[in-house]
Every structure is written in structure tokens, then in C-alpha cells.
Amino acid sequence: xxxxxxxxxxxxxxxxxxxxxxxxxxxxxxxxxxxxxxxxxxxxxxxxxxxxxxxxxxxxxxxxxxxxxxxxxxxxxxxxxxxxx
Numbered sequence: 001x002x003x004x005x006x007x008x009x010x011x012x013x014x015x016x017x018x019x020x021x022x023x024x025x026x027x028x029x030x031x032x033x034x035x036x037x038x039x040x041x042x043x044x045x046x047x048x049x050x051x052x053x054x055x056x057x058x059x060x061x062x063x064x065x066x067x068x069x070x071x072x073x074x075x076x077x078x079x080x081x082x083x084x085x
Contacts, residue, residue: 019074030067
């Protein structure tokens with residue numbers, strides 16, 4: 001008389017979990033790439049990005065934040081889609 005998860009529901013939850021893990025690893029990789037550049041090539045961060053007058057450090061930091069935002073939106077979309085049926 002208990003609740004049993006069907007194979008389809010189990011597959012969906014596994015996919016959502018795996019998506020979360022992959023997106024988290026991608027964000028960690030991007031963040032630590034930025035940190036490695038900060039530690040080992042700090043001179044690069046003070047240069048202008050493509051002659052725009054914007055420092056490379058600002059562009060890289062913005063990309064880290066933007067990546068987190070995009071990955072979060074993708075994860076929410078996948079989770080809501082799988083839960084909605």
C-alpha cells in the first residue's frame with residue numbers, strides 16, 4: 001500500500017539530477033578558470049578587452065555571472081518540464 005515510483009518517473013528524476021550535476025560542474029570549471037587566470041596571469045586582467053576600454057577582469061567576471069544565470073534558467077526549465085509531464 002505504499003507509493004512506488006514508476007520507471008518513467010525514476011528516469012525523469014535521474015535526468016534532472018544528472019543535469020544539475022553537469023551544470024554545477026560546468027559552473028565550477030568556469031569559475032575556477034577565472035580564479036586561475038587571477039592567480040597566474042594577473043597582468044592579463046588589467047588589459048583592455050578588444051580595445052573597448054573595458055578591462056578583461058570585468059568581462060571575465062561578467063561571463064562567470066552570466067554563465068551561472070543561463071545554467072540556472074536551463075535547469076529550472078528542465079526541472080519544470082519534467083515535473084509538468
